[in-house]
Amino acid sequence: MLRAQENKKRALISLSGIWEIKKDKSTEEEDIRPIAVPGSWNEQYQDFLYEEGKMRYKKTFHLSKDFEEKAIRLYFEAVNTRSEIYLNGEKVGENEVGYLPFEIDITDKVKFEEENILEVLVENELRTDSFPAGNTPQEDLLVGTADRRPSTNFDFLNYGGIIRPVTIEITNKEKITDIMVDTSLSSSKEKRGIINFEILTNANNNGTIEVVIAGEKHQKDIENGKADVKVELENAKFWNLENPYLYDVEINLKRKDQTLDSYKMKIGIRKIRWDSKNLYLNDEPLKLKGFGKHEEFPVLGQGTFYPLIVKDYNLLKWIGANSFRTSHYPYTEDWLDLADQLGILVIDEAPHVGITRYHYNDETTKLCVKSIKRMIDRDKNHPSVIMWSVANEPESTHPKSEEFFKQLYETAKKSDKTRPVTFVSCMDMPGREDVSLKYFDIICINRYFGWYVFQGRLDEAISALNENLEYVYKKYNKPILLTEFGADAIPGYHYDPPILFSEEYQKELIKRYIEVIDSKDYTIGEHIWAFADFKTQEEVRRPIYNHKGVFTRDRQPKIVAHYLRDIWK
Ligand code: GCB
Numbered sequence: 249m250l251r252a253q254e255n256k257k258r259a260l261i262s263l264s265g266i267w268e269i270k271k272d273k274s275t276e277e278e279d280i281r282p283i284a285v286p287g288s289w290n291e292q293y294q295d296f297l298y299e300e301g302k303m304r305y306k307k308t309f310h311l312s313k314d315f316e317e318k319a320i321r322l323y324f325e326a327v328n329t330r331s332e333i334y335l336n337g338e339k340v341g342e343n344e345v346g347y348l349p350f351e352i353d354i355t356d357k358v359k360f361e362e363e364n365i366l367e368v369l370v371e372n373e374l375r376t377d378s379f380p381a382g383n384t385p386q387e388d389l390l391v392g393t394a395d396r397r398p399s400t401n402f403d404f405l406n407y408g409g410i411i412r413p414v415t416i417e418i419t420n421k422e423k424i425t426d427i428m429v430d431t432s433l434s435s436s437k438e439k440r441g442i443i444n445f446e447i448l449t450n451a452n453n454n455g456t457i458e459v460v461i462a463g464e465k466h467q468k469d470i471e472n473g474k475a476d477v478k479v480e481l482e483n484a485k486f487w488n489l490e491n492p493y494l495y496d497v498e499i500n501l502k503r504k505d506q507t508l509d510s511y512k513m514k515i516g517i518r519k520i521r522w523d524s525k526n527l528y529l530n531d532e533p534l535k536l537k538g539f540g541k542h543e544e545f546p547v548l549g550q551g552t553f554y555p556l557i558v559k560d561y562n563l564l565k566w567i568g569a570n571s572f573r574t575s576h577y578p579y580t581e582d583w584l585d586l587a588d589q590l591g592i593l594v595i596d597e598a599p600h601v602g603i604t605r606y607h608y609n610d611e612t613t614k615l616c617v618k619s620i621k622r623m624i625d626r627d628k629n630h631p632s633v634i635m636w637s638v639a640n641e642p643e644s645t646h647p648k649s650e651e652f653f654k655q656l657y658e659t660a661k662k663s664d665k666t667r668p669v670t671f672v673s674c675m676d677m678p679g680r681e682d683v684s685l686k687y688f689d690i691i692c693i694n695r696y697f698g699w700y701v702f703q704g705r706l707d708e709a710i711s712a713l714n715e716n717l718e719y720v721y722k723k724y725n726k727p728i729l730l731t732e733f734g735a736d737a738i739p740g741y742h743y744d745p746p747i748l749f750s751e752e753y754q755k756e757l758i759k760r761y762i763e764v765i766d767s768k769d770y771t772i773g774e775h776i777w778a779f780a781d782f783k784t785q786e787e788v789r790r791p792i793y794n795h796k797g798v799f800t801r802d803r804q805p806k807i808v809a810h811y812l813r814d815i816w817k
Contacts, residue, residue, distance in 0.1 A: 249351055249625060250426055250511065251581060252323035252417040257510040263307055263366070263414040272302035272369060285414060288328070288407035288549025291783075298398050298406070305368040305410055313360045319421045322352040325412030325552065325580060327370055329380060334367040345619040346372075346379065347577040347599045348626060349412075355421075372408030374398060377612055380406055381602030397786040401602025402576060402640075403794055404542060405783045407549045412580050422451045423509040424501050429629045431517045432666040434484065436530040441484025441517040445477040449501055455508065460498040461515075470501075486530050487516025487631045489570055492591030494631075516588055516631025522668050522689060524725050525770045529593070529634070536593065536773030537816050538564070538571035539798065540732050542782045543579040546801060549783075552580040559803055560779070561586050567798070567809060568816030573672075573731060573775055576601035576640045578623050587632035595635045595692075595731075595775075597672070598623050603642035608652045616652075617659045624663040636660045639671040641694060644684040653684035672731045676720055691724050694732035694777070698757045704748045710760050721770045728770055732777035733761050736795035737806050739781075749795075755808040758798075762815070776812075 254260040269283035283289060289296045289303060311320070322333070322341075329346035332339060336359065341352035358364055374382030381401040398406050428446040435442075447457050449470055457475035459466045468475040485493040494514040501509040519530055526533040545556050557580070564572065570593055574583070577599035587594050598620050607616075620638055627633050638656040643649060653671065660669040668689035676682040676693060685691060695716065698709030713733075721728060737754035746752035758776055765771045781797035784790045793801055798809045 249349070250424065251349065251626070252321070252351075252415050253512065255510050255512050257419065257507060259418040261309070261311075261416040261418070263309060263416065265307075267410070268306040270304055271299075272304045283409070284551070285410045286325070286412045286553075287409060287547075287551030288405075288411055289409040290405055290407050290549050291547045299408060300373050300398060300406065302369055302371045303408065305370060307366050308363050309366065309416070310363060311358055311360050311416070315418050316360055317421075318355075318418045319353070319423065320355045320358050321417050321419075322354055322366075323349065323415045323417055324351075324410070325349050325414070327368065327410050327412075328372055328408050328550070330371045332369040334365075334369070336365055344615065345599070345622055347411075347579075348619060348622045349581075354416075368410060370408060370410065372406060374400060374406060376604075377606040377609060378615065379599060379602075381604070381607070382406065384602075384604055384606060395787070400785050401604060403784050403790075404544065404576075405549065405785065407544070409549070409551070411550045412552045420508050422449070422455070422501065424449050424457075424499060424511050426625075427499060427511060427513065427629065429513075429515050430666060431515070431631075432519050434486070434517050434519055436486050436519065439483050439486075441479075441481035441486070443479045443481070443515065443517065445475075445479070445499070447475045447477065447499060449473055449475075449509075451501060451503075451508070455501055455503045458500040458502055460500070461495055481517070484517050487518040487588075487591075488530055488532075489591045489593070492516065492589060492631070494588060513629065514585075514588060515629065518631050520634050520667055522727060525727055527634070527668065527690060527727055527772045534593070534634075534772060536571040536729060536775060538569040538573075538593075538773075538775050539779035540573045540575040540775050540777045541779040542575065543577075543583070544782050546783075552582070554582065557583055557586060561590055561592065563779075563799060563803060564592060565590065567813045569812075571595070571634075571773070571775070572779065573597055573637065575672075575731075575778075578627065581626065584627060584630040584632055588630055592632060593634045594630070594632045595637050595670075596623060596627050596633045597637040597640060600639035601641070603639055603649075605643055605646045605648060607642075608646065608648035613652055613655055616656055620656060620659050621663055624660065628664055633667065635667055635690060636664065636669045637672055637692065638669065641672060641674045642684075643675075644671070644673055644682045645675045645680055647683060649684045654687050657687045670729075674732075676723070677716055678719065686724060689726065690772070691720060691726050691728045692731040693720060693728065695730060696733065698761075699735050699748075704753070706746075706757060706760060709757070710764060713761065713764050717764065717768055717771070721768070726770075727772045728768075729772050729775065730761070730765055731775045733774075734758065734777040734796040737797075737808070738791065738795050739800045739804070739806060751807040754796075754806065755811050758808050759811060 702709040743750035
């Protein structure tokens, strides 16, 4: 599926703005309230903070008769989580994967020059064997979630709503339907860029695809709805962290002299590979410096908010970071556009957080396979994406996890052979062995020595970390990335000597972890948890927020931010 876009042959109508919302059960007219789209509903109304039921969204729109001969599709960038879509009272589509886009063709259903009523029934109920994951029998959980409110298997608010923009795209009926770009055969040494474009259309055998890049046009006839175009560029400019060079590409669908459709994109020529100790970008070993993040902010919840995207990249650059993980779900695609443009590397994570033994069944496997395919389908052409993460901290010690994760690994590999695939594990230590990580290319691990274990006892924590890294490397013989480590620091809490919850302790712990990580030649870097404080469920371990942020929730630096800036720059 192609992301909706506006260009010389495509028009977009935005449905962002104020919609109506009401609880689905409610029959009272006065229960209808205004709600902002995009945005999570949780912090727009006090009584919606933990709302988990079905909510009915509504918006009206009009279309001119000028579009009667055109193809019209609704493009939802993301609805969390399950949704049913109704147009003028008729069900036109449904979706069960959060944080990823879906489309609905409404060409034959939409009314012209009359009011159209669009309704979206949204539901985010916590389910033991699905996503968002929660309401899990407590006695079986390895990670104690006690009496959380709500009972999530993950550490952020159970957000719901139409969280990302909704648009109507108007195109010709014959159009380009997907584009795959592969630059992995390029040679940075010889400065030769090899770009394979695989372009899909619904124009069967009748037409030509034209690819315009670097001032040259490359043409190929469409066969069975497909055209493969290979472009070779001598003296190619490679995409890297110092110079994230992007080529502007225009792809046209043509018949005789007529252009039926057009699509614009930016591509970066770069190559990823890895061995038993390193991950390479264009044959240079990488050292990742960065964070696990969230896409969330006061009032908006997880709603797309362009100033936040700009601010966070500004801070990533300010602090000298070169990468982040989209924990624990794929972010709005504009994040990736900016990562491409600014030269920031991204580990793209599927929305699979809180997996326990109850997920190891056929139905959940199918759902996860579907969402991994959809994540890769959306993000495959972004040069900034260097790795796929298929899950965060699942119960991967359980014997049944093995077959489940093997399938998820194979799914990701089948969709994309050019990038490493991982999942983020927190379990691996003697007596608590991870049985699934062995299938994956890069070993990503989260460690909280000095916080949840060895609380405040940094010397013991650091020696445990040392020992555990050696153990994990010996077990897998693959590059290791510490994807999470950190400590809660309540902004403005200071203490000497450094003790739990003080900004000083957070700094000391992070400093000592980085020293250990840097001392091993098989580690590929450090991702601190977390970039910024964020809203969580309610429980005694969380004074309203998770305070492991290096920045506060409103993006002001804590002491450790200045320390990181010194060592990373
Ligand atoms: C983790 C999770 C992350 C939590 C973090 C914490 O391991 O991956 O979502 O927020 O720990 O602070 O407990």
